[in-house]
Amino acid sequence: MNTRKIGMLVVATILTLPWLGGWLTGTAHSLGALSTVAVAGIGILGASFLLTWGAETAEKDVPRAFAIAVLAVLAVAPEYAVDALYAWQAGVQAGTPAGAEAGNLAVANMTGANRILIGIGWAGVALYTVFRSGADEDPAVKDRGGFLNDAVSLDRDISLEIAFLLAATAWAFLVPLGPGIDIFDMAFLVGLYVLYIGVVLRGEPEEHVEHVGVPAMLGKIPNPYRALTVIALFAFSGLIIFTAVEPFAHSLELLGEDIGIPSFFMIQWIAPLASESPELIVVVVLVRKARSTAGFNALISSKLNQWTLLIGTLVVVHSIALGEYGALAFDAKQEAEIWITAAQSLFALALIINFEIDVREAVGLFLLFISQVLLEFLVLRDIIHLPIGEIQLLHLFTATYILLALGLFAGRREALVQLVRDTRGIIASAIHGEPEENPVAEE
Numbered sequence: 001m002n003t004r005k006i007g008m009l010v011v012a013t014i015l016t017l018p019w020l021g022g023w024l025t026g027t028a029h030s031l032g033a034l035s036t037v038a039v040a041g042i043g044i045l046g047a048s049f050l051l052t053w054g055a056e057t058a059e060k061d062v063p064r065a066f067a068i069a070v071l072a073v074l075a076v077a078p079e080y081a082v083d084a085l086y087a088w089q090a091g092v093q094a095g096t097p098a099g100a101e102a103g104n105l106a107v108a109n110m111t112g113a114n115r116i117l118i119g120i121g122w123a124g125v126a127l128y129t130v131f132r133s134g135a136d137e138d139p140a141v142k143d144r145g146g147f148l149n150d151a152v153s154l155d156r157d158i159s160l161e162i163a164f165l166l167a168a169t170a171w172a173f174l175v176p177l178g179p180g181i182d183i184f185d186m187a188f189l190v191g192l193y194v195l196y197i198g199v200v201l202r203g204e205p206e207e208h209v210e211h212v213g214v215p216a217m218l219g220k221i222p223n224p225y226r227a228l229t230v231i232a233l234f235a236f237s238g239l240i241i242f243t244a245v246e247p248f249a250h251s252l253e254l255l256g257e258d259i260g261i262p263s264f265f266m267i268q269w270i271a272p273l274a275s276e277s278p279e280l281i282v283v284v285v286l287v288r289k290a291r292s293t294a295g296f297n298a299l300i301s302s303k304l305n306q307w308t309l310l311i312g313t314l315v316v317v318h319s320i321a322l323g324e325y326g327a328l329a330f331d332a333k334q335e336a337e338i339w340i341t342a343a344q345s346l347f348a349l350a351l352i353i354n355f356e357i358d359v360r361e362a363v364g365l366f367l368l369f370i371s372q373v374l375l376e377f378l379v380l381r382d383i384i385h386l387p388i389g390e391i392q393l394l395h396l397f398t399a400t401y402i403l404l405a406l407g408l409f410a411g412r413r414e415a416l417v418q419l420v421r422d423t424r425g426i427i428a429s430a431i432h433g434e435p436e437e438n439p440v441a442e443e
Contacts, residue, residue: 005217009053015046016240023243033251033258040248047240048281054233056215061227079113080310081246082271087314087328091321100329103180105267106314107334111341113272114306118348119369120273121280121299126152126362129287129295142356151358154296156422159355161300163423164196166349168307172342176335180327181315189312193305202430262380268337269373307345336394343401344369350408354415372397 022028086106093099249271
């Protein structure tokens with residue numbers, strides 16, 4: 001085994017030990033806000049590398065899409081933990097102002113996380129992929145010439161994820177029309193994700209996956225020891241991320257309050273930014289290895305399970321805490337937040353429906369996201385005053401996203417039709433037990 005590769009594995013593990021030791025002994029709870037951010041943040045960084053290496057190694061034995069899906073689930077586990085905490089509080093304190101506020105915070109944290117994943121994640125990784133050092137050697141980067149015309153080309157093998165995400169996005173527009181996040185939302189969204197995983201599991205392991213670095217070393221371990229190694233990496237990194245991000249996010253909130261940033265704003269934007277960090281680190285690692293397609297697959301899988309499992313399971317946690325079934329209610333502000341989040345998702349999908357995203361599209365996606373967040377922050381701080389209210393501002397951005405998305409879908413209707421055909425073919429192949437007949441491979 002290569003000494004350098006072993007050293008990288010050891011260093012990543014060492015980064016997690018200060019937080020692990022503090023958590024096991026209970027001393028982590030006595031740390032100050034700044035110390036918690038530092039120790040937990042470094043632990044999350046180390047765990048993210050271990051998580052990435054485990055997922056890449058797993059590709060040797062399971063379908064690549066399934067390995068990336070598992071990676072995405074583990075990477076967003078911290079977001080589940082934070083959101084579930086607020087949904088639980090909403091159930092325990094039901095019927096009180098504190099309970100109503102907790103329900104609103106659960107929705108705010110969920111919508112903030114989803115918009116960050118696209119506005120910063122998809123856009124930022126696309127730009128990083130094009131402009132990083134060595135991009136000219138990445139087959140996914142297309143040099144088109146002209147001003148900001150270079151693009152990242154996506155593999156058509158991720159058509160299944162895009163199609164399922166499009167279905168979840170369409171349903172999300174209906175969520176605010178009900179009494180809250182209810183059993184129908186859970187049945188459709190969780191069922192959609194279960195169907196997706198079922199289709200992915202029917203795929204065959206890809207035999208010719210070339211890895212470098214730590215995954216290449218781990219891939220040489222014979223089974224069953226390789227499988228046990230992957231499971232251990234998943235379990236250990238998942239434990240670190242799950243236990244570290246909530247204190248990390250809460251400490252960030254405290255630091256924000258010390259400088260005068262409202263708690264609600266911190267919970268919607270700063271806390272999700274912290275909990276999304278493992279996903280972004282994972283993707284950056286993949287892109288640096290010129291595995292841009294795998295990186296975007298991880299981002300899209302993360303968005304899919306956040307947009308299905310995260311929303312669908314909130315009502316379960318809420319009902320358990322309540323002691324009976326009850327929809328997770330939210331106010332008019334959070335209705336608007338869900339609609340703008342669904343609209344942003346629709347726009348982002350319209351951008352990649354042709355399986356590429358160029359620099360101008362990525363910049364536009366980022367600017368639309370950051371301008372809304374910045375305007376909201378400036379209004380909250382009384383730095384500027386708008387002629388419309390906060391909810392009307394969200395509706396304005398929602399309409400903008402939808403109009404842009406509809407225009408793109410109209411111009412790319414052939415790509416949309418092809419996506420539907422490809423997805424039907426993949427599902428039919430999975431049902432009939434012929435995963436090798438991948439219709440998109442013929443493109």
